[in-house]
Amino acid sequence: MHPTDTATPPSAGHAEIRIVAATPEAARAVAQTIRRSFAGTEQRSYPVPEGGTRLHLTVDTETAAESALSWLATSRSSVLTGPHVDEV
Template sequence: MKSIETRTGTETLPSLGHAEVRIIAHTPEAARAVAEALRGCFAGAEQRSYPGLDGATRLHLTVDTATPAGPAGSRQSAIGTPAGIGAHSDEI
């Protein structure tokens, strides 16, 4: 995997054909609604949520940009967790 330098350190890029999406919302419901909309367009590989500042919710989603979502969305593919993917250094 390739790494890039960011203002908070070094981050590993997602695998080819995947994108990391970070959602910050006031409520978990709002974050999940955005994630569901993305899953309507792309197959989802993994979803992680973290508490944010001042009670906000942070939800991180890895989407497969090379595979369109199936008719029932990608909820089944969201069950598995790819190895080596976890919280970013600025999220601990």
């Protein structure tokens, strides 16, 4: 677990997003795309020990663009999906 990760979930109506990319530019491009759909907090970035960048941001899922809200309303968790091997 990364020292800045937290086991405490975000408050209701919010989601924590972690982006890991080879370059800071790639991580910022993904964050920018997410911000087009969700209001969010200031991003925080950290170097990845093996190289690359880890970017963290919190988004407000209750203040989402219409397209994101409709996706959230229709999406469902799948039994087949779970954490990646490097996630808790």
